[in-house]
Each structure stands twice: as structure tokens, then as C-alpha cells.
Amino acid sequence: MSIPETVPTAGRSRARANGWAKSILRFLVIIVTTYLGLLAVTFFIGRVIPIDPVLAVLGDRAPAHVVERTRELMGFNKPLYEQFYIYVRDALTGNFGTSVLTTNPVMSDIRRVFPATLELATLGTIIGSLIGVPLGVLAAVKRGSIADQIVRVVGLVGYSVPIFWLALLSLLFFYAKLRWVAYPGRIDIVYEYSFTPITGLYLLDSLWQGQWDVFRDVFRHIILPAGLLGYFSLAYISRMTRSFMLNELGQEYIVAARAKGLSETRIIWGHALRNAAVPLVTVIALSYAGLLEGSVLTETVFAWPGLGLYITNSLQNADMNAVLGGTIVIGSVFIAINILSDLLYRTLDPRTRAR
Amino acid sequence: MSQSTLQTTPMTRRQWLMSDRPQSRLQARLGRAYMTWQRFSANKLAVAGLCIILLLILIAIFADVLAPHSPVIGNLGGARLLPPGSPGYLLGTDDQGRDILSRLLHGSRLTLLVIVLVAIIAAPIGLLVGAISGYAGGWVDAVLMRITDIFLAFPKLVLALAFVAAMGPGIQNAIIAIAITSWPPYARIARAETLSVRNSDYIAAVRLMGASPFRIVLRHVMPMCMSSLIVRVTLDMAGIILTAAGLGFLGLGAQPPLPEWGAMIASGRRFILDQWWVATMPGIAILIVSLGFNLLGDGLRDALDPRESGQ
Numbered sequence: 001m002s003i004p005e006t007v008p009t010a011g012r013s014r015a016r017a018n019g020w021a022k023s024i025l026r027f028l029v030i031i032v033t034t035y036l037g038l039l040a041v042t043f044f045i046g047r048v049i050p051i052d053p054v055l056a057v058l059g060d061r062a063p064a065h066v067v068e069r070t071r072e073l074m075g076f077n078k079p080l081y082e083q084f085y086i087y088v089r090d091a092l093t094g095n096f097g098t099s100v101l102t103t104n105p106v107m108s109d110i111r112r113v114f115p116a117t118l119e120l121a122t123l124g125t126i127i128g129s130l131i132g133v134p135l136g137v138l139a140a141v142k143r144g145s146i147a148d149q150i151v152r153v154v155g156l157v158g159y160s161v162p163i164f165w166l167a168l169l170s171l172l173f174f175y176a177k178l179r180w181v182a183y184p185g186r187i188d189i190v191y192e193y194s195f196t197p198i199t200g201l202y203l204l205d206s207l208w209q210g211q212w213d214v215f216r217d218v219f220r221h222i223i224l225p226a227g228l229l230g231y232f233s234l235a236y237i238s239r240m241t242r243s244f245m246l247n248e249l250g251q252e253y254i255v256a257a258r259a260k261g262l263s264e265t266r267i268i269w270g271h272a273l274r275n276a277a278v279p280l281v282t283v284i285a286l287s288y289a290g291l292l293e294g295s296v297l298t299e300t301v302f303a304w305p306g307l308g309l310y311i312t313n314s315l316q317n318a319d320m321n322a323v324l325g326g327t328i329v330i331g332s333v334f335i336a337i338n339i340l341s342d343l344l345y346r347t348l349d350p351r352t353r354a355r
Numbered sequence: 356m357s358q359s360t361l362q363t364t365p366m367t368r369r370q371w372l373m374s375d376r377p378q379s380r381l382q383a384r385l386g387r388a389y390m391t392w393q394r395f396s397a398n399k400l401a402v403a404g405l406c407i408i409l410l411l412i413l414i415a416i417f418a419d420v421l422a423p424h425s426p427v428i429g430n431l432g433g434a435r436l437l438p439p440g441s442p443g444y445l446l447g448t449d450d451q452g453r454d455i456l457s458r459l460l461h462g463s464r465l466t467l468l469v470i471v472l473v474a475i476i477a478a479p480i481g482l483l484v485g486a487i488s489g490y491a492g493g494w495v496d497a498v499l500m501r502i503t504d505i506f507l508a509f510p511k512l513v514l515a516l517a518f519v520a521a522m523g524p525g526i527q528n529a530i531i532a533i534a535i536t537s538w539p540p541y542a543r544i545a546r547a548e549t550l551s552v553r554n555s556d557y558i559a560a561v562r563l564m565g566a567s568p569f570r571i572v573l574r575h576v577m578p579m580c581m582s583s584l585i586v587r588v589t590l591d592m593a594g595i596i597l598t599a600a601g602l603g604f605l606g607l608g609a610q611p612p613l614p615e616w617g618a619m620i621a622s623g624r625r626f627i628l629d630q631w632w633v634a635t636m637p638g639i640a641i642l643i644v645s646l647g648f649n650l651l652g653d654g655l656r657d658a659l660d661p662r663e664s665g666q
Binding site: 030033034037038041042045046156157159160161162163164165166168169171172176289292293294296297300301311312315316318320323324326327330331334335338 | 501502504505506508509510511512513514516517518520521593597600601604605606607617620624627628631634635637638641642645646648649650
């Protein structure tokens with residue numbers, strides 16, 4: 001973010017620069033403390049809670065001198081604050097240790113699996129917003145009608161249903177019975193070796209390379225898990241859209257627009273939704289972060305080779321480095337999205353700008 | 356109608372409750388409760404939600420009497436994977452010949468245990484942090500709210516996963532993990548409520564009488580936060596049930612042979628193609644209960660907190 005250069009008067013520009021500097025400083029404090037907090041919690045989980053992490057690695061039958069040497073190698077003989085310092089330094093350079101399960105550095109594993117999760121959550125959010133926003137608008141405009149009730153029930157069920165259960169049932173129905181979608185996984189085994197991804201986002205990669213058959217196959221694999229995630233963000237987005245729209249439709253400028261004789265479509269989509277869009281951006285960003293997390297359970301059901309499946313596989317094999325590395329990455333993305341949406345809100349809504 | 360006639364004519368019970376001149380504290384409280392109930396019971400969906408939750412509690416209490424079979428010991432010889440509607444097994448049996456209905460009935464106890472314990476642990480922590488933060492102000496407020504915001508910015512499920520992974524799977528650890536990740540919103544609410552009352556006259560009066568800050572927060576600030584807190588806790592219950600079920604599904608919650616609903620779905624996953632009911636039935640139970648909490652929470656919010664209902 002830079003300070004705008006063309007400002008009318010000098011005194012004003014100094015005041016504004018001061019305001020900018022203050023809010024930038026505030027954001028820096030927020031980012032640093034939040035990230036340190038995340039690292040402190042994962043440090044606590046990984047180093048303090050297990051009664052003896054060395055024992056967890058070696059087992060309880062290792063001779064005493066081996067235990068002693070491993071303790072030294074792992075740095076557990078140092079005082080806790082020094083361990084934490086080393087931990088933070090390693091985490092900032094992306095060094096989360098080595099995965100016991102895959103024997104790779106955790107960071108390179110995560111770099112390999114992350115695009116799959118990113119693709120899934122992004123498509124889910126797109127589906128959720130494209131359907132959720134119009135549904136919410138419809139519910140607000142036809143408040144109290146049958147349509148409003150239906151949208152409400154759809155949202156309520158979305159809030160209440162266990163995602164992994166719905167995933168299992170939809171697999172049973174759409175894959176096993178109807179054969180509309182492909183089996184769990186990301187891509188058919190036929191294409192797995194002939195297709196070379198560039199970014200790791202298979203839909204984009206296959207489009208870019210013009211391989212339509214691959215695109216079709218990838219789409220048949222992704223549509224069910226992404227649709228499910230989309231349903232979950234739809235529940236949240238439609239509910240929030242409805243309440244923002246109701247708020248806007250009660251404002252006086254809507255009455256003024258009606259008095260001017262504007263068409264109802266123009267008033268709803270051009271005026272009311274445009275003003276509701278500002279808080280809506282935050283809602284969509286938050287639901288995106290929620291989907292990154294929600295993908296943990298979905299990926300397990302759909303054998304989707306993303307970060308969620310990586311974490312759960314590591315969990316089952318007591319691979320703490322990988323679990324904590326994954327937690328930190330998801331946590332960082334979460335924090336980043338939170339802060340970005342906050343920033344976006346400030347930029348879009350002139351009332352919240354620093355004066 | 357003069358005031359004397361109003362006092363001499365015998366009042367109906369309803370008039371006594373609705374009176375705008377309550378004679379005692381009890382009458383005032385009952386009157387308020389009655390009005391809240393009136394608003395609440397006008398919402399049919401909310402009443403349905405309340406019925407679901409009451410039913411859940413009753414089932415949990417009388418699970419031993421209601422369940423036709425043992426929840427853990429099955430009939431391996433003659434009753435493996437029977438479909439729903441088989442004689443004696445209304446919802447069918449699982450791969451170990453256990454009656455699914457009996458397991459669901461007993462599982463309601465685990466669900467209730469998780470909800471109650473998480474609420475008992477998380478809500479007071481949030482309430483205390485929020486009330487202290489809001490009442491004290493200054494740097495105490497800044498530090499406590501920064502910590503709250505840090506926890507708010509964490510992914511809840513993933514953090515609970517890592518926590519359970521470190522402490523070892525089990526229902527107690529799952530409960531602790533969920534409680535630790537769910538207190539921050541309560542702290543935010545309690546702080547907002549505290550800020551709205553801290554400068555009011557009655558707090559000034561109590562302070563003038565020489566009450567200690569501790570007493571003010573505990574006796575005069577916290578009660579004001581209760582209604583919004585109860586609404587929020589009720590609304591969060593559905594999410595807590597889903598998180599607990601998710602942990603159970605991943606094998607990190609209640610351990611076999613305990614009939615935890617999420618773990619039951621996980622064990623039915625292998626047979627989903629041919630014996631769909633093993634995984635389907637527990638999911639329906641989870642859906643109904645968390646739907647019940649969502650409906651109840653919505654209704655409570657509308658009844659207790661008309662500002663928030665978006666009406």
C-alpha cells in the first residue's frame with residue numbers, strides 16, 4: 001500500500017499520511033501478534049503437551065544413551081524460550097522438519113498437495129457465491145414468501161448436516177447409482193501419467209494446454225466435492241446476503257429511487273445489492289477460509305490428494321511434524337484472508353477509511 | 356379506572372404476569388419470562404427445535420430402558436448387516452451384529468456429554484475474559500482482546516485436530532480441544548455487552564456503595580451478558596456437534612466400541628455401497644439434533660434479542 005501522491009494541500013496530505021502510517025502500523029502489529037500466537041499454540045501442541053517427544057520418536061525401549069543423544073539433537077535440552085525462538089525462526093523460513101511418513105521435508109510435501117486443496121476450495125466458493133447471492137437477494141425481496149422459506153430451510157440444513165456424511169451419501173447416489181460423476185480421486189489413472197500439470201490447478205492447466213478430454217475428466221472428478229463445499233458456503237452466503245439486503249431495502253435512498261421511477265430490477269441489483277456488496281465481500285472471504293478448513297473432512301471422503309488428506313494421513317501415523325506444518329499453513333492462509341478481507345472492507349467502504 | 360379499583364379487583368393469572376407494576380422481584384421475573392415465552396412460542400419452528408432437544412435429553416436419560424439391544428455386544432452369528440425393518444432390528448444392524456437403533460439411543464448420551472461439557476468449559480472462560488476486558492478497559496482490554504482475536508483467526512477444526520493428535524484420541528481430549536477453540540466469540544459478546552452497561556447509573560451506584568471491581572463484574576456485569584451469551588452458545592451447539600462428529604469420523608473422538616455417531620458413520624463407510632443404512636442412520640441422527648439446536652437458537656435470538664433478529 002502506498003501513500004497517494006496527488007493530494008491537494010500540504011497540511012491535509014500530512015494528516016492523511018499520518019493516518020495511513022498509523023493504520024499500517026496497526027495492521028503490522030495485528031499480523032505479527034496473530035502469527036506469533038499461531039506459532040506459540042502449535043509450539044505448545046507439539047513440544048509441551050506430549051509428555052516426552054523423544055519417547056514418541058524412539059519408543060520406550062531405546063537405551064538411555066540413545067535417548068540422551070536424540071534429546072540433544074532435537075534441541076530438547078535447551079530452555080523452552082530458546083526452543084521457541086528456534087521454532088519461530090525455522091517456521092519463518094518454511095522449515096517444518098521432515099515428515100516421518102513420506103521422508104520428504106514437510107514444506108515440499110505441502111507445496112505439492114496445496115494446489116489441489118486450493119482448486120477445490122476456490123471452485124467451491126465460486127459455486128457458493130454464484131448461487132448463494134441471488135438466493136439471498138430473492139429471499140430478501142420476497143420476504144415471508146414460500147421462496148424465502150425454501151431458501152431458509154436450504155440454509156438451515158446446510159448449517160446442520162455433517163459434511164462427511166453428505167459426501168458419502170452423494171458419492172453413493174451420484175457415482176455408484178447414477179454414474180454421473182467420476183470415482184473418488186482427482187484425475188483418471190489413464191491421464192495421470194500423460195498429463196503434466198504446470199500450476200497444479202488441473203482445471204486451468206488442462207484448459208491452458210487445450211486438452212479437452214483431460215479437462216472433462218478433471219471436471220467430472222472435482223464437481224461433486226466442489227459442489228458439496230459450495231453448498232456449505234451457499235448456506236452461509238445466502239443467509240448473510242438476505243440480512244444485508246433487508247437492511248439496505250429499508251433505507252431511505254431506496255424510497256427515493258422508487259420515487260424517481262427507477263425499475264425494481266435496477267433498484268435491487270443496481271442500488272441495494274451494490275451497497276450490500278461491501279460487507280458481502282468479507283462474508284465471501286471468510287467462507288473461503290472456512291472451506292479451506294472444511295476440505296479436511298471432504299478430502300478424506302473423496303480421496304482428494306490435498307492438504308486435508310495429507311494432514312489426516314499424517315495424523316493416523318502420528319507424524320506430528322507434518323500435522324503441525326499443515327496446521328501452520330492453513331492457519332497462515334486463514335489469517336491472511338482475515339486481514340485481506342478487513343483491508344478490502346476498508347478500501348471499499350469510504351466510511352471506514354482513516355480520516 | 357382509578358388505581359384503587361385496579362388493586363382491589365382480583366387479577367387473572369395473566370394480568371398478574373403482564374402487570375406493568377410488579378409488586379415483587381419474583382413477579383417481575385416471572386412476567387418477563389412469560390413475555391419471552393410468548394414471543395418464543397409464536398415461532399413454530401423454534402418450538403419444534405425445543406422439542407427435539409427435550410427429546411434428546413429424555414432419550415439420553417432413559418437410553419437403558421428404551422434400547423432393545425446392547426449397544427456394544429452384537430449378535431455376530433445371526434444378525435450381521437441386517438437391513439432396516441428386520442424383525443427386532445428397526446434400523447438394521449452393523450457389521451458386528453449390533454442393533455443400530457440401540458447404538459443411536461446410547462450415542463445420544465455421548466452427544467449430550469460433549470455439548471454440556473464444552474458449554475460448561477468454554478462459556479465461563481469467554482464470559483470472564485470478555486467481562487474483565489470490557490470493564491477494566493485500557494491495556495488489560497487491549498491485551499485480552501488481542502489474545503481473543505488471535506484465537507478467532509485460527510482454523511477451529513484443524514487446530515482441534517492437531518490438539519487431539521498431540522494429546523491422544525479420546526472423547527475427553529476431543530471435548531477439551533473443542534472447548535479451547537470455541538471460547539473467543541463468547542468473550543467478544545461479553546465484552547460488547549459489558550461496554551454497554553459499564554457507564555450506566557446502576558454500576559456507578561454500586562461502585563459508590565464501595566463494591567470491589569471483582570464483585571461488580573461478577574454480580575452486576577456478568578448477569579447482563581447472559582441472554583446474548585445463551586443465544587450464541589445455543590447457536591454454536593450445532594457446530595460443536597458437527598466438529599465432535601468430524602473428530603469421531605476421523606477416529607480421534609470417542610473410541611470403539613463407544614457408540615459415537617461420527618465414529619459410527621466412519622465404520623459404516625466400508626459398506627456404503629451395499630449396506631447403505633449403517634452409515635446413513637447415524638448421519639440422520641446428527642442432522643436432526645443439530646437442526647434442533649439451530650432452530651432453537653434462532654428462536655431464542657428472536658425472543659431474547661429483538662435487535663439482532665434482523666426484523
